[in-house]
Amino acid sequence: MNQEPVVIKGTRDGISIILRHQSDFDTIKNKIFEKLQRGGEFFKGGQARLLVKEGYVSQDELEQLETMLRDFGLHLRKDKPLRTITFPGSPQPDTLILKKTLRSGQRIAYRGNVVIVGDANPGSEIIAKGDILVFGTLRGMAHAGAEGDGNSIVAAYRLQPIQLRIAHVISRPPEEKSDMPQGPEVARLKDGIIIIEPYYLI
């Protein structure tokens, strides 16, 4: 098997990228990159098609290829994306899922959404570019939309944070002891302040 995993052929309506046998995606990506780089400006403005002879390419991988080809000025035609597979129910690539209790002094910072299956205890910090969901009790500090996205939310099965931040707004619970809410709640920004609502209102 000395065969190249990737072959690029010129056709009438652009180039065809043929994946001849199964290999890990990073190798394939690098091969395509090398080949296209040798071509320099030659491919600019052209069309590309992807043919998969063996194996498969996931939806996520296809998008990565598309982005890479765009950098070379190539448009990936997706009229016949052969054998691409989207995994049903697989997490979005920009979501971090943690199945653990986040304890005092532990800090999670992620450029995406963060889902904690467990509690986030007082003294812990969760900082996310996107939304924060806690399937448990949120008692620590949570900062959603940390890069400025005011549409981000913080939701928890029990929302009892020490402090909440969404985008550039900081809030803390009222000093007087109010009754503990008995259900899941969602915090979001409305007119520049953080409001907290029971979950079913969303």
Added chain:
Amino acid sequence: MGQVIVITSGKGGVGKTTTTANIGTGLALLKHRKVVMIDADIGLRNLDVVMGLENRIVYDLVDVVQGVCRLKQALIRDKRFENLYLLPAAQTKDKTAVSPEQMKDLCDQLREEFDYVLVDCPAGIEQGFKNAIAGADKAIIVSTPEVSAVRDADRVIGLLEAAGFEEPKLIINRIRPDMVKRGDMMDIDDIIDILAVDLLGVIPEDERIVISTNRGEPAVADENSKAGQAYRNVTRRIEGEDVPIMSLDVEPTLMERLRMLFGLKPRK
């Protein structure tokens, strides 16, 4: 091969040393296990005082590690309890006198000969803590029902988990049933809810602990001490026995008894 258990808490003054002394004594006294207690609090040693063995120290942990003496020479045998030994800390050095690797070697040597090696951890999460946990395979967390102690316990459990400890066990110390009943103190459920670990025991506040600590006689050997009873239960749980958590009900006050007499619900 014995097991090495570290007793830790994060916060100071919650009863790590008292707990180490009582569990160690309990295992030796009630279960006839061969036990050695290591005081890892170098520079601030206490375990020897609580055990009443201060005047018998010749060599200490740092001497052993630095090769000044043999391990056997530094071990103090407690004459009151068969099979109970103490490896005292040095008082004139500090935590940097020992490295985690050296502590691990030491614990591994001791576990060859003893059923239980109990390490009394210093407060804090720095070098002393890292030394104390280095050689241990199990951990007991001590906390009092105070928000700050529970917070520190949570932090320490996180660090232990990161260091590969599975399921640390919790001892809640110095609980006052009367204050819990009035709602002035965190109750056991509140603490367990936050820390999410198994409960090894609940030790009630007991004046006799102060007396026994000052006298250097562990309360676990005192039949009349409530805390001693609680520590005896902890000892049995460590040995795998299924002992229910001691009921901490307090006597109803006169007012409450009157209310009950008239069929009124006791005030919460």
